Every structure is written in structure tokens, then in C-alpha cells.
Amino acid sequence: xxxxxxxxxxxxxxxxxxxxxxxxxxxxxxxxxxxxxxxxxxxxxxxxxxxxxxxxxxxxxxxxxxxxxxxxxxxxxxxxxxxxxxxxxxxxxxxxxxxxxxxxxxxxxxxxxxxxxxxxxxxxxxxxxxxxxxxxxxxxxxxxxxxxxxxxxxxxxxxxxxxxxxxxxxxxxxxxxxxxxxxxxxxxxxxxxxxxxxxxxxxxxxxxxxxxxxxxxxxxxxxxxxxxxxxxxxxxxxxxxxxxxxxxxxxxxxxxxxxxxxxxxxxxxxxxxxxxxxxxxxxxxxxxxxxxxxxxxxxxxxxxxxxxxxxxxxxxxxxxxxxxxxxxxxxxxxxxxxxx
Amino acid sequence: xxxxxxxxxxxxxxxxxxxxxxxxxxxxxxxxxxxxxxxxxxxxxxxxxxxxxxxxxxxxxxxxxxxxxxxxxxxxxxxxxxxxxxxxxxxxxxxxxxxxxxxxxxxxxxxxxxxxxxxxxxxxxxxxxxxxxxxxxxxxxxxxxxxxxxxxxxxxxxxxxxxxxxxxxxxxxxxxxxxxxxxxxxxxxxxxxxxxxxxxxxxxxxxxxxxxxxxxxxxxxxxxxxxxxxxxxxxxxxxxxxxxxxxxxxxxxxxxxxxxxxxxxxxxxxxxxxxxxxxxxxxxxxxxxxxxxxxxxxxx
Numbered sequence: 170x171x172x173x174x175x176x177x178x179x180x181x182x183x184x185x186x187x188x189x190x191x192x193x194x195x196x197x198x199x200x201x202x203x204x205x206x207x208x209x210x211x212x213x214x215x216x217x218x219x220x221x222x223x224x225x226x227x228x229x230x231x232x233x234x235x236x237x238x239x240x241x242x243x244x245x246x247x248x249x250x251x252x253x254x255x256x257x258x259x260x261x262x263x264x265x266x267x268x269x270x271x272x273x274x275x276x277x278x279x280x281x282x283x284x285x286x287x288x289x290x291x292x293x294x295x296x297x298x299x300x301x302x303x304x305x306x307x308x309x310x311x312x313x314x315x316x317x318x319x320x321x322x323x324x325x326x327x328x329x330x331x332x333x334x335x336x337x338x339x340x341x342x343x344x345x346x347x348x349x350x351x352x353x354x355x356x357x358x359x360x361x362x363x364x365x366x367x368x369x370x371x372x373x374x375x376x377x378x379x380x381x382x383x384x385x386x387x388x389x390x391x392x393x394x395x396x397x398x399x400x401x402x403x404x405x406x407x408x409x410x411x412x413x414x415x416x417x418x419x420x421x422x423x424x425x426x427x428x429x430x431x432x433x434x435x436x437x438x439x440x441x442x443x444x445x446x447x448x449x450x451x452x453x454x455x456x457x458x459x460x461x462x463x464x465x466x467x468x469x470x471x472x473x474x475x476x477x478x479x480x481x482x483x484x485x486x487x488x489x490x491x492x493x494x495x496x497x498x499x500x501x502x503x504x505x506x507x508x509x
Numbered sequence: 510x511x512x513x514x515x516x517x518x519x520x521x522x523x524x525x526x527x528x529x530x531x532x533x534x535x536x537x538x539x540x541x542x543x544x545x546x547x548x549x550x551x552x553x554x555x556x557x558x559x560x561x562x563x564x565x566x567x568x569x570x571x572x573x574x575x576x577x578x579x580x581x582x583x584x585x586x587x588x589x590x591x592x593x594x595x596x597x598x599x600x601x602x603x604x605x606x607x608x609x610x611x612x613x614x615x616x617x618x619x620x621x622x623x624x625x626x627x628x629x630x631x632x633x634x635x636x637x638x639x640x641x642x643x644x645x646x647x648x649x650x651x652x653x654x655x656x657x658x659x660x661x662x663x664x665x666x667x668x669x670x671x672x673x674x675x676x677x678x679x680x681x682x683x684x685x686x687x688x689x690x691x692x693x694x695x696x697x698x699x700x701x702x703x704x705x706x707x708x709x710x711x712x713x714x715x716x717x718x719x720x721x722x723x724x725x726x727x728x729x730x731x732x733x734x735x736x737x738x739x740x741x742x743x744x745x746x747x748x749x750x751x752x753x754x755x756x757x758x759x760x761x762x763x764x765x766x767x768x769x770x771x772x773x774x775x776x777x778x779x780x781x782x783x784x785x786x787x788x789x790x791x792x793x794x795x796x797x798x799x800x801x802x803x804x805x806x807x808x809x
Contacts, residue, residue, distance in 0.1 A: 235527055238573055242531045243616060276782070277526040277767035387796045414771030417764045421574040428574050435764075435771070442772060445762050446578060446600040457797070461774070469777035 170331040172340065172347040173355065179320070179327065180210040183256060185343045189290070190252025193227070195220055204255065215257055215322075218299045219482055223262050223410035224255055225269055228285045231407075232433040235281065235417070239427045246429070247280060250288050257294045260312035261304045261482040265410025266291065267315045268478060272413050281432075290335060293319035295366075301483030303372040303496065309480045310367065323358050374496045376467060376477055383468035386502045387460075394507040395498065396456035398491045403436030405494065406462065408484040412436075437461050463498050526767050529571045529616025530556040535591060537611055540677045544642065545607060546583075547594045552614060562586050562620035563627060564649035565730075565758065565786045569766040570594075571616030575605045579763045579781070581646035582620065587656035592617075595645040595677060621766040622785045625650050625756060630728045633754075634662040638741055640669045640712055640733025644677050646758050646785075647732050655691070662726065664691040665719065669712030669737070671698045673705045694718060713740045716748075724749040730756045730786075742789060755789035 174182070183192060194213035196205040202217040204224060236243040258266075273282035293316040304310040312319065317336035321328045329347065331337050340347055386392075406412040416435035421428035435442065438458050443451040452458045470478035485494035492508075501507045536548040551557035560568075562582055571577045578600075584593035598607050609615065635654055639647040654661050666685065670676035676697060685693040694715045696708035708715065712733070729750055731741050738757065745755050761773035761780040773780035775795050778787075792798055 240573065240614075242614075243529050243571070245525050245528060272769065277769070279769060280525045280527075384796070413769065415764065416770070417577065419574045419576045426573050430576075437771065437774075443762050445760060446603065447597075451761065461797070464776060465774065473777040 170337070171351065172329045172331065172349060173351055174320075174327040174329050174347050176322075176326055178346040182343050182346050183210050183254075186254050186290075186292075186339055188342070189339070190254050190288070192254050192256060194256040210256075213257060215294055216297070217257075218296060218302065219259070219484055219487065221484075221488075222408060223265055223482065223484065224258055224291075225265065225410055225413075227253060227255060227289055228266065228269060229273070229282055229413065230285075232431060233281065234429045235432050236430040237427075238419070238430060239425075243430065245280070247284055250285050252288050252290075254290045254292060256292045258291050258316065259294065259296045259482075261302075261307075261309050261480040262410055263291065263293055263312045263315045263319075264304075264307075264309040264480040265482070268411040268480070269413060270315075271474075290318075290339065291316045292336075293330075295319075295321040295362075298366070298369045299483070300371045301486040302370060302481065303374045303483060303486075304481030305367060305370045306372065306374050306376050307477055307479050307481035311363070321359070321362070323355075323362055328355070328359060372483075372496065374499065376479070376495075376499060379467045379477070379499060379502075380471050382499075382502050383464055386505070389502065389505060391501045391505060391507055392456040392460050395459055395493055395501065396454065398507075399438070399455050399459055399493055400491060401438045401440065401455055401458070402490070403438040404488050404490070405485045406436040406438060407434060408488045409466075410480055410482055410484070411466070411478045414442075437465075459493070459498075463495070466495065467499060527618070527765065529569070529577070529618045531614045532556070532592070532617045533614050534609060534611050537609075540595060541675050544595060544597045544677060547596060547606075549592045549594070549615070549617065550590070551617075556617075557590070560592065560617075560620060562592075563624035564653045565624035565646055565756075566620040566622045567646075567766070567785060568592075568617050568619035568621065569763070570602075570606075571618075572602055572605045572609070573616070575602045577616075577764070578602050579621075579766060581649075581758070581785075583645050583648045585649050585652035585656060587653055595642070595648070597642055619766060621781055623783065625730060625786055627653070631660045632662065634664070634723055634727040636665040636667070636722075636727055636729040638667045638712060638729065638731045638733070640737040641671070641675075642677070643732030643734070643737075643758070644668065645732075647730060648678060650730055655685075658690055662723075666691055666693045667696075667712055667715045668694070669696050669698070669715075669733070672701050673697050674702070692719075711740070712737060713744050716744050722748050722750075725751065728754045728756065730758075732758045745789075752790040752793065753788045756786050757789060757792060758785045759787055759792075760785070 191206055193204050194207050195202050195217045196212055197214045202220045204220050207213055234246045237246055273279040314332055316332045319330040414435045414437060415432050417432050419428055419430050466478045479495050486496055497508055531552040532549040533552055534547055535550045538546055540546050567579045567581050569577050570580045580594050583595045596603055598604055637647050637651050651666055654664055682695055696710055696712055696715055697705060700709050727750055729745055759780050763773045763781050764770035766781050768779045768782040775797055
């Protein structure tokens with residue numbers, strides 16, 4: 170279902186939506202952008218390209234308590250999550266959330282993720298690519314599902330995709346702000362918008378053939394050269410919308426056996442990531458850890474699901490302090506040479 | 510507050526897959542200087558019934574305040590009521606576990622992993638090759654086959670240990686030698702007691718005693734220390750055992766056991782969900798393992 174909305178009505182619509190839960194959106198912080206809780210549309214920056222951390226942090230917080238325990242056993246900690254409306258989610262991040270859904274909501278459903286997913290509305294918004302965006306190469310530049318509502322900015326008005334029955338409920342809160350009068354001009358407008366957006370990409374990255382190139386380059390010295398530069402800081406994994414790895418530790422209150430079992434983001438770039446009891450490390454070398462991440466994103470995932478685990482958001486490009494990212498790594502593997 | 514309809518039914522959460530249930534240590538005794546045998550029984554009988562496992566699967570075990578780790582199951586589902594584990598003291602969690610007494614509780618959840626492909630193995634000759642702590646998961650398979658003896662063909666059990674004192678379940682396996690429905694061959698690298706009545710030498714030496722092997726009709730399960738794999742696999746390939754009928758168990762770091770935490774990933778496979786039992790044919794496709802030689806990365 171696609172509806173039409175006057176641009177000036179968005180503010181009133183979000184005001185009404187706040188009845189359901191907290192409103193969060195992209196806000197500017199210096200030269201960066203982050204999802205923050207806001208009171209009104211005016212506090213958001215809808216022109217911003219990418220937030221530092223993807224919206225996965227709402228569905229899967231960087232650190233939280235899974236269980237409280239004492240000598241009687243483990244008691245699940247849930248029910249502390251507020252209703253949230255995330256406004257301004259871009260197609261790449263919506264694709265990222267779909268990848269997370271696949272990971273957490275299929276076999277052995279994760280109750281913590283499911284609870285937050287249940288209490289979060291995803292209101293998407295169209296975006297204009299910058300030089301780091303490469304969603305055209307990962308086929309994630311547009312999105313057809315996975316959101317509750319999606320707003321495409323066509324200058325004079327919004328086209329609003331209704332992607333879920335909850336999204337529909339939200340529309341029903343202010344039905345007078347939406348209409349179905351979509352005419353010839355609107356269709357032409359939308360077609361032009363799509364070609365215009367597609368023409369805005371400057372990134373030349375091309376992931377076709379990557380599975381074979383990874384296979385062929387598995388023992389390439391390029392990996393060691395990249396490892397020379399890598400700081401193992403793990404920022405690439407923190408900002409990646411499809412990175413889901415986590416660690417679990419028990420925290421005990423001093424002098425008791427009561428405590429909490431906490432879960433927090435882990436990174437396969439960290440040295441301890443693959444250490445087993447007794448001290449053996451399956452990926453002691455930095456090159457092996459880099460290879461694991463890139464093989465997972467651009468080869469293994471394609472083998473399993475037919476698409477890369479990269480949604481083209483460009484965050485690794487924007488974040489890595491030493492220019493190791495999906496663009497530079499795939500280029501280095503193809504050309505068998507590390508740039509710069 | 511305005512109410513919206515819920516998302517969809519399939520997001521309803523029935524139970525928390527990460528929640529450990531409490532199990533009581535019924536019996537615990539040392540098998541060697543650093544390996545203990547644990548028998549466990551669920552505090553709540555429902556949890557016992559839910560623990561419907563197959564040989565080759567593992568559980569996630571928790572010690573209060575010390576975290577959680579994967580453990581192979583050493584008992585067989587054909588003898589329900591108690592679960593058994595054979596655990597080596599190697600880290601802080603197992604150290605705490607060894608500090609617990611009988612009748613104290615720990616947390617268990619599972620079973621997880623694929624386990625051995627029992628249905629495919631039925632009707633076939635079975636060869637089980639254990640080295641060191643590898644017996645932890647293979648004992649489950651061995652006892653299962655013995656308990657369902659008429660469903661399988663010939664049964665060979667090969668077991669190697671460093672010394673007689675380090676051979677896990679030594680008495681149990683010595684008794685198996687009395688049976689005429691399996692060929693049980695035990696060996697130690699070095700007899701430091703002077704009283705060892707069985708073979709001396711590496712486990713691959715035992716292959717000489719096997720007699721004719723119906724390779725196409727044989728499933729082999731191997732589990733042992735890294736160095737053992739390379740030589741055992743060479744022998745098995747030499748015998749023409751099909752690569753997809755050679756089963757090996759891999760060990761990896763795990764924080765969830767259910768395909769979420771990422772630690773046990775090997776390319777697109779998760780050791781916890783796609784394994785821990787892999788065929789030699791699977792392993793040949795794991796570049797990360799093959800690149801370093803099968804022996805370096807495959808552990809019990």
C-alpha cells in the first residue's frame with residue numbers, strides 16, 4: 170500500500186505517533202550524526218547520510234543484562250524496554266535489520282531481540298547517497314519490506330509505503346493526513362526520482378565475483394599487508410549493521426554468589442575472540458581475523474543466502490582509522506595490491 | 510497510551526533458549542589426575558524429559574558467577590535418567606566446577622548441535638577411534654551402538670592414550686574386551702606401569718590388526734588430539750573409506766550454542782548448529798582448517 174502525504178503534515182503526524190512511544194531520529198552532533206530521542210521533527214536532520222552507529226543498537230543494545238542469578242538459578246531479565254518509534258531509517262539500515270531478524274528471530278528465537286523488535290516501530294526515510302555510499306553495489310539502495318512505514322521525499326510531497334499492519338494502525342491515527350490520490354504525474358515523479366538517486370553514486374566498488382576472488386585469494390600476501398595496518402580496534406564491527414557477535418560474562422556482587430549474566434558486543438577483530446579453554450587460539454594472527462570478517466561478509470554469506478552480508482552503508486569506510494574496509498579490501502584482493 | 514496491534518504471532522516468545530536449568534551433581538569422581546567424571550540429574554523432572562539428545566551433541570554448562578561453556582555429552586540417550594560428562598580442568602570455569610561437591614547444582618541447557626547421523630549409520634559397520642579426551646563425545650556413540658547392537662554391522666573401537674593411568678574409562682573398556690560382539694583395541698604411547706596388558710604404540714598401529722574392512726559400508730567417527738587426526742585420516746583414506754563417511758568433531762569457542770554469538774563460525778558454518786560433527790568432506794572445504802593442515806585445528 171502506497172499513500173501520499175503533504176510534507177508539511179509530517180510534523181503533526183509524528184506528534185500523534187508519539188502517543189505510542191518515544192520518538193527517536195537522526196540528530197546532528199558536531200560533524201557526526203546519531204540517533205537521539207527527540208521531541209519534534211524540527212530536532213532531526215533528515216538530510217544526514219549516516220549515523221555513527223546503525224539502529225541495531227536499539228534492537229540489540231551494546232550491553233545489557235540477560236539474567237539475574239542466585240543459588241536458586243537464573244531469572245530472565247526482560248520487560249524494561251520502552252516503546253520507541255525510530256524515524257529516518259534509510260534503506261541500507263532497514264536491510265541490515267532484516268539480516269539481524271534472520272539471525273535472531275528464526276531458529277532459537279532470541280527473546281531479548283524479539284522484545285525490542287516488538288516494541289520498536291521502523292519509520293524509514295529516503296536518502297541521498299554520498300561518496301561513501303555503495304548500496305547500489307549491494308542491491309540495497311531501495312527497500313520493499315521490513316519497515317512499518319517508509320517515507321520517500323519527492324520534494325513537493327511524500328510517498329508513504331505502508332509495510333506492516335502496525336504501520337497501518339499508525340496511519341489510522343491521523344487518516345486525514347494521508348490520501349490515495351496518486352496520479353500520472355506522481356508516477357513519473359517517482360520514476361525520475363529513482364533514476365536520479367541511482368545516478369548519484371560515485372563509488373566504483375563492484376562486488377560481483379567476490380566469492381570466487383576470495384576463494385582464489387585465500388592465501389594471498391595481501392592479507393598480511395592489510396594485517397600490518399590493522400589496529401584490531403574492532404570499530405568496523407561495532408558500526409556494521411550486520412555484525413551481531415556478542416560475548417557473555419557473569420558479574421558477581423562482591424562477597425556473594427548473586428549476580429547478573431551480561432551480554433555485550435564482541436568483535437572478531439579482538440585477539441581473544443577464538444580462544445578456547447586451555448588457551449588455544451584458532452585465530453591468533455591478525456590476518457586470520459581480518460580474513461574471517463571479510464570472508465564472512467563478502468563470500469560465506471553469499472554462499473549461504475545468495476547476497477552479501479554488506480548493505481553498502483559505508484560506515485566501515487567512514488570509520489576505519491587505517492582505511493581497511495569493504496571497498497579497499499575487495500579492491501586489494503582483485504588487484505593483488507594494497508592501496509597507498 | 511495508544512495501543513497498536515502486535516507485530517506477528519511468530520515473534521511471540523515461548524521460552525528463553527539461553528536460560529540454564531538447574532541440575533544436581535549425583536556422582537563425581539576422578540578418571541585421571543585432571544579429568545573428572547560427572548553424573549547429573551535435573552532438579553526438575555520436566556527438564557530431564559526435555560533433555561532428549563543424540564550421541565555427538567553437547568550442552569552449555571553454567572557455574573554460578575563463572576559463566577558458561579560447551580561440554581560434550583558422554584552418556585547415551587539409550588540409558589535415560591542421568592547425564593554424564595567427562596571434563597578436564599583447563600580454565601576458571603572448570604576449576605570452579607571441580608570445586609563443587611556431589612548434591613550441589615550447576616546450570617545446563619541444550620542439547621545442541623547436530624550429533625552423529627545415527628539414522629544413516631544404522632545397518633553399517635562402525636569404527637570408532639578415540640584419542641585422549643576425544644572419548645568424551647565418542648563414549649556416547651559407543652554405548653549407543655552397544656545398546657542397539659542389532660541395528661549396526663561390525664563394531665570396532667580403537668582407543669589411544671598416553672599412559673595407562675591417563676586412559677579415560679580404562680576399566681569400562683577393559684570389560685568390553687570380554688564381549689564378542691565388538692573388536693575393542695586399546696593402546697598407550699608408553700606403559701609406565703609395567704602392568705599394561707594391551708598394546709603399546711600410537712593408535713594408527715592398531716589398523717594393522719583390523720583385518721579386511723568393507724570400506725563403502727563403514728562409518729568412522731574420529732575424535733582426539735590435533736596430532737592424531739592427520740595420521741588417522743591418512744589411514745582411513747588409504748582404506749578407501751568414503752570422505753563423507755568419516756565423521757569428526759570440532760571444538761570452537763562458544764558463547765550461545767544456538768547460532769547467535771558468532772564465535773564458533775568457520776566461514777558460513779557454525780560449529781554449534783552445523784556441527785560439531787562434520788564429515789571429512791565438509792572439513793576439506795574449510796579453507797581456514799585445511800590451510801594449516803587438518804591436524805592443527807581439529808580438536809576433541
